[in-house]
Amino acid sequence: MPVRLLRLPYDAQKIILNQRTLKEKFIFSTLSNRSRNLVRRILKGQSFSIHFHNNRPTRIKFDKNSIMTLHIDTPNFQSVFDFLRTSKKQLSDDDLSVFLLNHLTYILNQPEVSLSFDGKSPWNTHILERIKRLNLKCSKVDAYNCNYETAQYLLQNCNDARKLVVSTSKDVKCSVDELQPFQSDWVSIDMNTSLTVDQFIFLFNNCERVVLEKQIFNDNDIIKLFLWWMENSKAEHIQVKCCKEVSMKRIMEELDGTEVRDKVIVSEGEVETTGMRFVIYSKNRTKALIYRYYSWITLITFFQLIPNGR
Numbered sequence: 001m002p003v004r005l006l007r008l009p010y011d012a013q014k015i016i017l018n019q020r021t022l023k024e025k026f027i028f029s030t031l032s033n034r035s036r037n038l039v040r041r042i043l044k045g046q047s048f049s050i051h052f053h054n055n056r057p058t059r060i061k062f063d064k065n066s067i068m069t070l071h072i073d074t075p076n077f078q079s080v081f082d083f084l085r086t087s088k089k090q091l092s093d094d095d096l097s098v099f100l101l102n103h104l105t106y107i108l109n110q111p112e113v114s115l116s117f118d119g120k121s122p123w124n125t126h127i128l129e130r131i132k133r134l135n136l137k138c139s140k141v142d143a144y145n146c147n148y149e150t151a152q153y154l155l156q157n158c159n160d161a162r163k164l165v166v167s168t169s170k171d172v173k174c175s176v177d178e179l180q181p182f183q184s185d186w187v188s189i190d191m192n193t194s195l196t197v198d199q200f201i202f203l204f205n206n207c208e209r210v211v212l213e214k215q216i217f218n219d220n221d222i223i224k225l226f227l228w229w230m231e232n233s234k235a236e237h238i239q240v241k242c243c244k245e246v247s248m249k250r251i252m253e254e255l256d257g258t259e260v261r262d263k264v265i266v267s268e269g270e271v272e273t274t275g276m277r278f279v280i281y282s283k284n285r286t287k288a289l290i291y292r293y294y295s296w297i298t299l300i301t302f303f304q305l306i307p308n309g310r
Contacts, residue, residue, distance in 0.1 A: 006034050010041075017042050029107045040107045048111035049139060050104055052127065098130055105134050112139045119146025119168070125153050132157070139163070148172050151191055155179055166191065167213070182207055190214060197224045209237040216241045222297055223254045226290065229299060230255070230282045238299040248292055252278045257290065262305040264289060271303070 005013060017025055017039070029039035104111065113136050115127070131138055140163040143154055151168050152175070158164055160183040167190035168174070174191050176199055183206055190213035195203075197217070204210045217225065217240050229235055252259060257278035264271040271277070277291035289303045 006032075006038070013038060014042055026104075026107070030103065036103070036107060040109065043107060044109055046109075048108040050101070050108070050111050050113050052101075052113065052115045053117065098127065101127065101130060102134070105136060110134075110136060112137045114138070114140035114142075116140075116142040117144075119143040119150040119154075119166075125150060128153075128157065141165070143167070145169060146172065146191075148174065155189075159183060162186070164188070168192075176203065179203055181205060185209065187211070188213070197221045197228075200225060201228050204235070205233070208235060210235060211237075211239045212241065214241065216243050216295075217246075217297075218243050219246050219250055222246065223251055226251070226255055226280065226299060229288070230280060232283070235299070236301045240297055241295050242292070242297045244295075246292070246297070248276045248278075248290075251290070252276065255280045255290075260289070260305060262307050264291070265304040265306060266300060266302060 005016060008016070017028070020028070025039050025043070029036045101113075113131055115138070128138075128141075138158060138161040141154060141158045141161045142163075142165040143150065144167045146154065146166060146168045148168075151166055151172060154164070154166050155174065155176075156179060159180060162184060163186040164182070164184045165186075165188040170192075172191060174193055176193050176195050180203075182203055185207065186209040187204060187207050188209075188211040192214050195212070195215050200210075200212075222240070222242060225238070225240070229238065251257075255278075257280045259276055259278045264273075264277065271289075271291060272293055273291040274294055275292045277289060280288055280290060282288070286301055288299050288301045290297065290299050292298075
């Protein structure tokens with residue numbers, strides 16, 4: 001005989017639902033307002049994040065360990081979208097995504113959201129607007145193939161995402177004149193801009209990691225940039241492009257750096273360089289390695305020196 005779950009005392013409801021998977025709890029929460037409120041109450045106090053890929057929420061991360069996939073192909077449950085269409089046939093996929101975002105925000109008690117998407121789709125700025133209206137924390141935005149409008153929107157409205165990665169097609173050039181300082185830990189921008197060193201300092205003063213893929217700096221720019229780091233920057237990783245004529249020897253001398261010939265290990269493995277590499281110190285005695293690899297110049301604070309021959 002079926003159990004009338006919603007008529008049971010809360011303690012019994014909690015025991016029964018805690019034996020169910022997160023996906024089963026989610027499906028149960030879509031049945032009525034009472035079931036939605038019950039699931040929200042049971043999940044209260046737990047940590048969640050939702051990841052969107054293009055226009056669909058692809059996974060929910062539960063307590064930073066287990067992942068619930070929302071649209072997986074299996075023999076018995078083809079997708080949550082198909083499940084919802086049975087009761088919400090009038091909604092398009094995009095509308096269903098918005099419905100799911102609203103629903104998940106409620107039952108998961110304001111989860112963090114991360115997104116990765118093709119920037120050519122206008123839908124993505126729509127979902128970002130909804131995320132802001134719901135006062136959700138956006139932990140990561142990774143957008144590729146952005147057109148001008150989408151790239152500018154992301155730079156202006158997602159500068160507080162913990163990690164922001166924006167790339168555009170070759171012919172897109174974006175303006176930085178109206179941008180506000182980024183509050184992100186990690187910013188990677190692959191687009192054509194006319195960014196000056198002063199603008200770099202203004203925009204990325206609070207960031208720990210900055211990668212600019214298309215902006216090209218000369219000797220004077222790079223010296224000025226790293227002198228700023230030595231004075232007051234908290235950056236742990238800065239990576240920019242340089243012109244062919246850049247002299248690493250001149251930069252080292254201007255920064256009072258010390259050349260190193262030892263093997264350099266970072267989190268990704270051994271560092272490959274073209275030309276000299278040297279160490280500098282900030283005002284508060286933080287040590288940083290500066291090295292060049294073809295057209296890239298990198299400053300990094302997390303590294304290990306291993307004497308050659310070991």
